[in-house]
Amino acid sequence: MPYPAYMEESIRKVEATRERRLKEELPRIPVGERMPVLKEFHPDFIEAGMRELLVGPNRGDRTPNELADLLEGNSRIDPDKIELSQIDYDVDVLVIGAGGAGASAALIAQENGANVLIVTKLRLGDANTVGAQGGTQAADRPDDSPVLHYLDTVGGARFTNDPKLVEVLVKDAPDAIRWLESLGVNWDKNPDGSMFEVGLAGECVPRCHCCKDYTGLEAMRVVRDEVRCRNINYVEFAPAIELIMDDKGQVAGAVLVNLETNELSLVRAKAVVMATGGIGRLHTQGFPTTNHYGATADGLVLAYRVGCPLVDIDTMQYHPTCAAYPLAILGLLVTEKVRGLGGQLVNINGEQFANPLEPRDVLAASIIRECRQGKGITTPTGEVGVWLDSPRIDVIHGEGTVVRNFPAMVRQFDRFDIDMTKEPMLVYPGLHYQNGGIKFSPNGATPVLGLFAAGECEGGVHGKNRLGGNSTLDLWVFGRRAGRTAAQYAKEVKLGKLTLDHVRQWQRELKEAGLAEVRPISPKLLPDYARQPYDYLADYVTQRLQPGQIKLA
Amino acid sequence: MAQETKVAEKVRMLDIYIMGKRYQVPEGLTIMTALEYCGYRLIRGCGCRAAFCGACGTVYNFKNDPTLRYALACQKLVEQDMYLTQIPFFPASKPDYDLEKMESTGEQILKIYPELVTCFGCNNCTKSCPQDLEVMEFMSAAIRGDIKEVAIKSFDCLMCGLCAARCPQGLVPYNIALLSRRLYGRYMAPRSKQIGERIAEIKAGKFDAEIEELQKMGIEQLKRRFDGRKIIND
DSSP states (O other): OOOOHHHHHHHHHHHHHHHHHTSOOOOOOOGGGOHHHHHHHOGGGOGGGEEEOOSSTTTTOEEEHHHHHHHTOBOSSOGGGOOTTOOSEEEEEEEEOOSHHHHHHHHHHHHTTOOEEEEOSSSTTOSGGGGOOSOEEOOOSTTOOHHHHHHHHHHHTTTOSOHHHHHHHHHHHHHHHHHHHHTTOOOOBOTTSOBOEEOOTTOSSOOEEOSTTOHHHHHHHHHHHHHHHTTOEEESSOOEEEEEEETTSOEEEEEEEOTTTOOEEEEEEEEEEEOOOOOGGGOGGGOOBOSOTTOSOHHHHHHHHTTOOEESTTOOEEEEEEEOSSGGGTTOBOOTHHHHTTOEEEOTTSOBOSOTTSOHHHHHHHHHHHHHTTOSEEOTTSOEEEEEETHHHHHHHOTTHHHHHOHHHHHHHHTTTOOTTTSOEEEEEEEEEOOOEEEOOTTSBOSSTTEEEOGGGEESSSTTSOOTTHHHHHHHHHHHHHHHHHHHHHHHOOOOOEEOHHHHHHHHHHHHTTOTTTSOBSOOOSOOOOOOOOOTTHHHHHHTOOTTOOOOO | OHHHHHHHHHOOEEEEEETTEEEEEETTOBHHHHHHHTTOOOSSSOSSSSSSSOTTEEEEEETTEEEEEEEETTTOBOOTTEEEEEOOOOOOOOOOOOGGGOOOOTHHHHHHOGGGGGOOOOOHHHHHOTTOOOHHHHHHHHHHTOHHHHHHHTTTOOOOOHHHHHOTTOOOHHHHHHHHHHHIIIIISOOOHHHHHHHHHHHTTTTHHHHHHHHHSOHHHHHHHHHTSOOOOO
């Protein structure tokens, strides 16, 4: 599906300005002057896309409508039909979610003496982690320092992060890189063994460690293998649909559902690590997403129902550069590393309109502005985007640089007959990351006893705008911390009598607020993309359900 | 808008066969979105939807062409008369090992995967790889004990499992390659000196005072400090 002729015409203009643009560097907007473009064009500031929560610990806070629906949702279970004395798994630490954060939490919890169970909605390692292309930040170059990493991270977020969480993030970073290396991760290196590091947006020194453009996949497949080698028990296709508490107000386990048979099972756990990842498949404000099929904010819903507050849920990260053409890969992530190595953003006339290494919120807003002002390129199916001039990379760094650094992306575009080494890619912002999430502290503990959190489902680390390369770092830093803390906590805690009273209480609150009838069931578990005629079997199936069972969707 | 209408009129419907049953879908869908268009709600066989996770390895051929072809369902566009199925899971051996107790010698791979020697070079693995990797070549390298070669040639593997599904000897090339890459990364790749030095500096508290200073700084001062930082590009 090569570009149609009229798009090729615009590409000729991109080519015509390339030589001039080799030396052209647009200034970065000072941190105090970012708000005008954000307020006018960033999706976070569109009033109609958000609303105030009416129940729960964040009552009164604003969040995207799609998330609000689920946070105010009805439980999938009827507590009266669940027999809490019949436990299927009895463990020290339950880890919910099996991406980078969950897997690393499980490894470290086990090292600290805990009997660990991982449960996951899809397969072990099916997570946004594997889609992370660009890399992982860590300040290890002699001309870099954790102080600069700290400054970049808080500045990128307009100083909205939790300073203590950022401090831990940047100070643990080099050790996270070495931990992965010792497990056998193949980091890109220079011939002398030093790390090959790329400068991503908002960084003042190149500090992104990568494994070509398969960074997250490489780390995940290694960590996943280690989980298997150490015989950590894991259950796949078994999402948690509600947390279990005890009569002392401590989190004490979870209710699981077998996605294929609808059978429920119960886990009693002394500590629970929430590591369920992100939110992209909610498609806030109708955006396409870079996210994994399972990214439906389940962990936020579960934590919210046991009274755990969430932070910064009024912001989502829209990655500036996602594929806008061809339609079959709409929303596919085009890694920031393309810009880190010299790819510029240009409009229909081949002109730059923003520094390509602006923080993601600013750059996404700038691209939306350019397109609204009629300087984008419209595809045959009505999508709009701007050019990401990838061929410029080989002009700067020499032929072969693109192929060497972006095997995944070259392959992805080549499947549709687009050669990104020769022609630019058409890009537009897509829903990429949940900046905020479950409130937690540097050791991984949440305000609710027995509940710990790690990875994309927690919040505070990235404030209201995350920098590239800090999400995979977050996984390894806080995954390991949560695993360690949860294992230690599990050694000391005494569980009381198990209860689902919090679910009863939640349903009462919903009813009193007049929401029980109008809100959906949550957690959502999976998006529903099936084009389905009326399901004649649905009623029949519902009637045949065993007590306590639920039908998906 | 006129352009959109023109395109809409042009949309062609294709006949495809999902596990033998005929459906009609518009041209331009991937195998995955075609399944969804036909009413399937996927649980297995669907993951990142972006060619990274390997959940959607798929096999297909055509009504009048029995030759089997291989793809990722999230990437491959449907074509007229395609016969489709999903291979959401395929059994594969995965021995346990302790990387810390291993050596990076060539015999190491054979010790863990002794069945490797039964490979007779049929090349089905290579033909089945949706990433177009030279699977048989890295399997030969594994037999020779050339860990580095396996690590390099297998690097873009998504572990979708199609190679194992098609191996007549029941070998699991993707797991063998994973072990090789881990051995290479752990023992053979040059080590970074700087990482170790930086970890020691952090442990010694070298940066604590400066970070604390930033944490105590007023926002205007912090803004000036941020905007004034020197940008190093390479």
